[in-house]
Amino acid sequence: MKPDIKICGLKTAETVDRAVARGATHIGFIFFEKSPRYIEPDLAGVLADRVRGKALIVAVVVDPDNDDLDEIMNLVRPDILQLHGHESPERVLTIKALYNVLVMKAFSVRDAEDLRRVEAYIGIADRFLFDAKAPKGSELPGGNGVAFDWSLMAWLDGRVDYMLSGGLNKDNVALALASTKASGIDISSGVESAPGVKDLTMIDEFFDAVASARMPATASGS
C-alpha cells in the first residue's frame, strides 16, 4: 500500500504547492516559536487554504494551552493536530472533545521503553508518530534531522497505526519503508537546504525516492 507522505515545516506558497503537486497527503505547519520552521497562524491559514481538500492540513504543536489552540483552530482549521510534547492521555481526550479534531500523538524514541508509553494512548489518539529523541542541547523536540533505530518498531503490534519520522531523506526512505510497518512517512529537515528553508529540488528528489521504493524488483529485473 502507498504510504501517506507528510511534508512538514512549510512556510511558502511555492513549497506547499510543490509538495501537493508531487503527492503529499499531509502538509505540516509548525507552531513552536523556537523553531526555524515556525509560522504565524494567519499565514499558515492562507497557505492551508491553497491546498485544503487536496492534502490534509496538520498543525504541529507542543504542549499547547487552549488559547494557542483556539487561535490555530480558528485561523488554520487543521484536519489534524500533531501533539509533539508531553500531552497526557487525559489532555488528548480533552483536546479532542473541545475541538472535534483528529489527533496524531508524537513520541520521541530512543529505546523500547519509549514505545511502551504508547499503550496508554491506544484508543485515544487517532494515529501515532514516532520521531527520534532530540540530541542533547537541542531546543527542538522534533525537526532535528536525526533518525532512531527503526528495528525498535517491531515492539509495536497492529493496533498502532503510525507515521515514521526523524532524519528521513531521499537516501534512507526506501530502507525505512522496507524495515518498518509505517503507514506514513514524515520529513522536514531532509528536504531543506538550511534550517527552515525548504528546497524544491530536494522535495522532488524525496518523492522520486519514495516512488522508486514502492516499485518491487522482479526476478527478471523488469
Ligand SMILES: O=C(O)c1ccccc1N[C@@H]1O[C@H](COP(=O)(O)O)[C@@H](O)[C@H]1O
Ligand atoms: O520541525 C520542527 O522544528 C519541529 C518543532 C517542534 C516539534 C516538531 C517539529 N518537527 C517534527 O519533527 C519531525 C521531523 O523532523 P526531521 O525530518 O527529522 O527534521 C516531524 O514529525 C516534524 O513534524
